[in-house]
Amino acid sequence: MRGLLRVTLAPTLATHLLMPDFADFARLHPDIEMEILSSGDLANLTNREADVAIRVVYDRKTLPLNLHGLKGPELFGGVYMSCDRLAAWRAGAPDPIRWIVISIHGIPDWASEGEVRTTAVPFRTTDAEAQIVAVRRGLGMTTLPCFVGDADPLLVRVPGANLHMYGTVWLLTQGQTRKTKRVRLFTEFVSRRLAAYAPLLAGLSVSRD
Secondary structure, eight states, X not given: OOEEEEEEEOHHHIIIIIHHHHHHHHHHOTTEEEEEEOSSSOOOTTTTSOSEEEEEESOGGGSOTTEEEEEEEEEXXXXXXXXXXXXXXXXXXXXXXXXXXXXXXXXXXXXXXXTOOOOSOOEEESSXXXXXXXXXXXXXEEEEEHHHHTTOTTEEEOTTOOOEEEEEEEEEEEGGGGGSHHHHHHHHHHHHHHHHTHHHHTTOSOOOO
8 A cells, every 4th residue: 555644733742642653653554655744834634735634623613514523532731840840949949930931822821820929021932842841941830731741751730730621632634535545544543542642631641749
């Protein structure tokens, strides 16, 4: 079986969750050429810019009617800071703790600070990878998907802060494309992997203070 398979998804889903699974699929099907479109701009399935889209959707009514959807697990996020920064805060360190935010998003309404107070001066980045590095370096606290924050040994959930549902992960395909064997094999494969990740995506994989 040969052919090109183009998959669009958010960069964080690609780099922090699904790339090992994409690698496994590629090894199982060495003749399928894969192109992972992991930019901030999700490709358009209707215009044939991609064959499969993996998207986090808060309201399924917003999905275009012409797309075929395979529903995956729910995705939650939390508020995180570095383990060292939390230890310093508990020890009474006077250094101000900032909100670390991606410029276009700001601080979400749901992200209560929990027990830790922050300064009014934020630290802004333009992308998720810089955001993650900044929080690891102890600059302050930030919101992250649970599959990123809980899996990072340098990070811990902020005491007293709640989890928030980002939405549901959907595997989306369009029209005749979804009937091709390579697309069908891929969506079935990734759907199984996503189901196994459900506790991690929901923030249930760890028990933390």
